[in-house]
Amino acid sequence: MDSRFLGIPEIVDVPSVAVVVDVMRACTVAAWAFAQGAEKIVLAESLEDALALKGRHPDWVALKDGPPAPGFDAVNSPGLLRSVDLTGRTVVQKTTAGTVGALAVKEASLVLCAGFVVAEATARLLRTRECASVTFVVTGEDGRADEDLACAQYIAGRAVEAGTDADEFLRRAAASRAAAELTEGVREGAHPEDVALCLELDRFPFAMVAAPEDSLMVLRPCAVPAIPV
Known part of the structure; x- marks a missing residue:
């Protein structure tokens, strides 16, 4: 498998397959939303779009980065979201990086969103x-x-070699700037356990696939059968 690793500004063409990675915290939060029963997650282009969707669908759960804000029901924190019952609900998510990355590759034939929890x-x-x-x-x-x-x-290593060990990759993530900012309380709308929750390897058994639905980019969980050894 040929892998390339690009930042959002470096995406200039439409990839065939894209894996959007936001460990701290959008993709981890999305996984937790599905674990808490959410049916789907709509990835919003902007805060205004998220609020407009919420206005048209009052039963949807609107979620954003940062501190709580009028019109939004939740913030982008796995530690805070894990106690919320989302059974059967639709979540509208707008974050600084994760949702932007997914929308940047929305024309790819396959778009996955990932963190360590679904690696x-x-x-x-x-x-x-x-x-x-x-x-x-x-x-x-x-x-x-x-x-x-x-x-x-x-993930790229595991996709081609099942024996790839996670320890060094998890250590790098734990030593990252984002982990430090969350630990030190620099980022608002956070829970003390957010870093630990973002570094839980394979917490959930599903992948997450984003695809266009009725002009919206919608993320859904996808069961993946185990590969016989």
């Missing part, structure tokens, strides 16, 4: 689809966020 399922899906070329979108810090790059490199 193995994502790698397994790439293997079962026999993807020859994959673009990993490293969403944080214009492609320089080491937690996202480490996760992307780990």
